[in-house]
Amino acid sequence: MKAYFENKVAVVTGGASGIGLALCEELLALGAKAVVPADLNEEKLKKECARLEAAYPGKVLGVHTDITRRESVFSLIGKAAEFGSGRVDLLFNNAGLGLGKSFDDTTEEDWKFAFDVNFYGALHGIRAVLPIMRAQGGGHIANTASGIVFSPMPYQTMYSATKSALLALTSALRSELWDENIRFSTIVPGTVATPIWDQAGGAPASAITPKESALGILKGVADNERIIILTEDDLSGAKYGFLPEHSESRDVYFVNVARQRRSGNFKSI
Numbered sequence: 545m546k547a548y549f550e551n552k553v554a555v556v557t558g559g560a561s562g563i564g565l566a567l568c569e570e571l572l573a574l575g576a577k578a579v580v581p582a583d584l585n586e587e588k589l590k591k592e593c594a595r596l597e598a599a600y601p602g603k604v605l606g607v608h609t610d611i612t613r614r615e616s617v618f619s620l621i622g623k624a625a626e627f628g629s630g631r632v633d634l635l636f637n638n639a640g641l642g643l644g645k646s647f648d649d650t651t652e653e654d655w656k657f658a659f660d661v662n663f664y665g666a667l668h669g670i671r672a673v674l675p676i677m678r679a680q681g682g683g684h685i686a687n688t689a690s691g692i693v694f695s696p697m698p699y700q701t702m703y704s705a706t707k708s709a710l711l712a713l714t715s716a717l718r719s720e721l722w723d724e725n726i727r728f729s730t731i732v733p734g735t736v737a738t739p740i741w742d743q744a745g746g747a748p749a750s751a752i753t754p755k756e757s758a759l760g761i762l763k764g765v766a767d768n769e770r771i772i773i774l775t776e777d778d779l780s781g782a783k784y785g786f787l788p789e790h791s792e793s794r795d796v797y798f799v800n801v802a803r804q805r806r807s808g809n810f811k812s813i
Contacts, residue, residue: 548760548766550575553579553628554623557582557611557669558639562588562738563688568592569637572600574762580624582609583639611639612657621672631680634765635673637666637687638731643702655702662706667713674726682725686765686772687714689730694781698802711771718770727768732782733757734775 551555554571559563568581579596583589586608593606605627610616613802625632640662646652666687677683689707696704711730736757737747757774764772773779784790 546574546663549634549762551577552632552633552637553578553580553624553631555580555582555624555632555669555673556636556638557609557620557665559583559606560585560592560784563733563736563757563761564636564638565592566754566759567605567638568596570755570758570762571634572603576603578603578605578618578624578628580605580607580627582607582611582620584608584610603669609686611668612660614664614668617665617668618672621669621676625676630676632673633678633680633683635669635683635685636731637669637685639665639743640688640707641703643699644698644700645702647701658706659709662703663713665694666710670717674721676727678714678724682727684713684727684729684733684765684768685717686729690733690810691734691773691775691778691781692731693732693796694778694785698798699805729765729769730771731734731761731764732771732773732778733761734778752768801804 547752549571552571554576556564556567556571556579559568560583564581564583568579571579579600581593581596581604583606589606589608593604597604601746605623607620607623613796621632621635641658643658643662673683686748687710689711691701692700692704693708693711696708714730715726721728721765734757735748735751736754738754752775760774771782773782785794790810
């Protein structure tokens with residue numbers, strides 16, 4: 545795995561916390577030439593980048609970025625390429641939000657924001673980096689989706705829809721750009737103890753750590769996996785989620801999820 549990441553230039557959105565920060569740390573440990581964490585939280589970004597820079601001098605550039613704004617993402621990629629001597633070998637479109645809410649309580653503005661963050665943020669990154677990757681002869685783009693793409697959850701309609709769209713986009717581009725040596729992988733990172741769970745009162749006890757998730761993700765990227773699945777629960781969802789013979793049992797399960805969530809129980813599902 546070290547050979548794949550050594551001397552590479554990587555951009556990681558959502559890089560100031562959770563999975564994104566863990567990816568940055570592990571990429572540096574594996575010998576990346578330059579790592580560019582991007583995040584909306586400028587204060588946390590500066591703090592974490594200072595820590596990383598102290599451990600890996602000259603290899604870290606934090607870029608304050610709003611992924612919902614196309615110009616902000618294009619600026620990020622431009623700064624990353626400049627920092628990386630003209631290269632961007634790896635783009636991790638990792639930033640996203642969980643967006644739990646009853647469908648009846650959602651507004652058109654909610655849905656626009658959901659797609660701006662969870663879908664268009666990655667789309668902007670892809671459009672910005674493709675000319676660079678083409679000019680250098682290849683690259684790898686990894687987009688973070690969720691196990692929810694296999695198990696769309698009640699009271700998470702926006703999250704389910706946006707991450708499913710991202711999976712479809714990534715899968716289609718994987719084959720479309722294969723012959724240009726530009727790899728695409730969809731990341732299904734597992735249930736991870738990150739700030740995305742704060743709105744639900746904290747992560748479930750079964751959650752894996754950001755470091756565990758990051759190491760699994762990087763192994764999958766190095767192996768050029770189409771969909772990088774890290775946990776048995778998500779693997780089961782991928783295998784059985786939409787099979788007709790499992791539709792009755794899936795209905796029973798998800799109706800129960802809906803009833804529990806309606807009563808306020810989000811953590812035990």
